[in-house]
Amino acid sequence: MEFIISILAGVLFSTAIYNLLQKQLLRVIIGTVLLSHGAHLFILTMGKLKRGAPPILTEEGGPYTDPLPQALILTSIVISFGITSLLLVLAYRTANENDTDNMEQLRGNENE
């Protein structure tokens, strides 16, 4: 199963990057969202899947799933949420100010 999830992560990376390379802002943002999903699954497979109970200690003890990737991913989910919201508002503002959401037209001045 780990390999299948790895492949899924790879697919998410590919689609994310394809979206990132598009001209429209909305697609770029969707790309970043997909990228973080891909990264989360990627990290998750590092700790091996389905080995034991959720990492909440109980009386019986017994094997638990690796808690470390989960902690990392939890942090990442929150941060990527922040990024996504910021990007969305930024895109909204940019499109409003410049009357375009085309990356090719948002290049800045020629002489910069």
Added chain:
Amino acid sequence: MLYVVLIPLLLACLIPFISKMKHNIHTGIPVLLIPSAIFIYFIRFVGTNFEPMRQSYNWIPSLGINFDFYLDGLSLLFALLISGIGALVVLYSIYYLDSQERLGHFYVYLLMFMSAMLGIVLSDNIFVLYTFWELTSISSFLLIGYWHFNEKSRYGALKSLLITVLGGLSMFGGFILLSVMTGTSSIQIMIQNAEVIMNSPYMPLALGFILLGAFTKSAQFPFHIWLPDAMEAPTPVSAYLHSATMVKAGLFLVARFSPIFAGFEWFFIIVSIAGIVTLCWGSYMAVHQTDLKAILAFSTISQLGMIMAMLGFGTKLAIFAAVFHILCHATFKGSLFMVAGIVDHEAGTRDIRNLGGLMTLMPMSAALALFGTFSMAGIPLPFLNGFYSKELFFKSTLKLPEGTHVITTFLVEVIPYLAVFGSIFTFVYSLYFLFGTFGGQKQLDKLPKRPHEAPVGMLIAPLVLVLGVIIIGLFPNAFNGAFIAHAAESVAGTEVIKEITFWHGFGSTAFQMSLVVVAAGILLVSTRRKWSMIYSFVPGRASANHIYDAAIAQLDNGSRHINTFIMTGSLRRYMAIILGTVFLITFGFMLATGGFTIDFSNLADVTITEIAVVLVIIAAAVGTIFTKHNLGAILVAGVVGYGVSLLFVIYRAPDLALTQLVVETISVALFLLCFYHLPKLRNEKPQVRTRWINGTVSIGFGALMTLIGISAHSSDWFSSISDYFLETSHSLGGGDNVVNVILVDMRGLDTLFEITVLGIAALAIYSLIKLKNNRGAK
């Protein structure tokens, strides 16, 4: 000594405040105290019983970079020149520079230079030396470009910077080689281990690199081209940096390292050739110049070449003569520069074609120039120091070291003749300078100003230097024993001659050479107009300047091409380039090191539910690319998010699943809020080529990540640290939910920063929404 070196730099920080204050005192007057104090500090060391001393201050001990100061005879000579001429130059500048100029800038640069130059001559640590070396280049750049509104100043400043910094970098390479060879960064220890260096196969490389640095700094042919253009600097700067001190840093470097390399035959060959060619070319070109300062610039080049050649000879006599001439040259050339500045200041021009007959109007300046030029020309009079050093130079050319190489034997034959040739032209330009300015017919109608004698204050500094010329000329042995001999000893390593004598008798070859110089010189001066046409043949239009200009133009063009090629302003393109590079490098590296492994054992089982979820996610992810509606794209992206949270449930990560669900819901809501304001998705048909590139990059990158994931799973390099958290969660964190304990206890600070990031993002979002639309204001 640390304080002595750094005091100019530290006090320079005060200059801007002093110069801003409203008062009638010229900023130069307080500045004058600094070099004077340093001069007094160093003059205490002068004496026959001088012993080298060393002081160390830690700077970066872990890298072997420390302020190791070493004061020997050579350093002392230079330190006295730097502070002594520095004081005179500051005094002169008080009268030369009007208080309307940006004096704050000028003195800050000048003091910065003073620190840097003292640092060069006193540092025993090569890396500290290099730092100060580049600092002199920078302060020279700033001072040449002081009148930055002149196009020529900017050109000259840039030229000097490019050439000297190029040499400096090469020298740095040489230093690194030396320190690798010997395992130390101290010059004195290197000298003690000279044999290690001489036996190293990298020695020629190190020598070449270091000599390139020295030659560029000391304006040796063909790198001399920056010095004439540096004359755009204010005259005090030319007198100080570009004649007395900074250009001698290269000579200092060669002298400092000559105990190491002296036995090497190529050292003699390269340095002698560079020096003697520079001597001849500089003096030959000087006669052709029309600008007073240009004459002096080429004259400086030629004199530097002469000293360089003597350092190359490496005999005791030659080293002594070289050190002696460093002192003599500083005195007479400094005074001549100051006289040129006075003429420029009082007559309004430096063009020798318009000058002439100023002797009656400016008698004091004329007298000063007379001593300076006669000393430079080497006229045999017992009160001119220039004659002594010229005579020593001739003597040293007659006793060259013996060598086995064919070039050495050739050089031994040729150098005496070239020395005479160069000296003849030295004689010619000296008299040309003197009589062109002060002799001949007055041409007052061609002068912008009516010339008159300079104020007394302006004459003090050149007068002191001319007195130096005479005193050294009258009592050479007094100076010799006190410190010249010490300086020569620290270069030669052994005791050198103690006596400088004026009269060697008619029979001495050196004196006959001097006579030839004087006779031929007088002949050439009187017939100058007849043979000056030779300059249209040699050098004609050929000049190292053309090469420099062409190289700069090429560099400009090349940079612009590369820039417009890479920096298109298209973020998509940057991204494709960056990701493509990451892919190639990572993939190549993994492939080359055999990083890709696959191991099917130890895998979790596969269930239908998981497969179904995975397929849905894949379909949704691919769907984001092909949907043509905003709403569709957002919802499809949401499907991916919910699918991932489902996977979290399956893989026993309840916290993740909960968080992901909440976040995903809010995200979709946000997307929907914003999408109303964003333009509709267009069904764009990009060029096939672009689509291929994008597709390749993204698929390649995804495949790479998959491979890395599989390889990471299949290999077992390190044991996991997770057990630690499982074991200690209860005892250390007091919680049973291990993920939570990690986040709020074990990595509590990380989480705190994470909250900060979110807070900042929230503020940014708020201000982006609330910010007034300022399109109307544009």
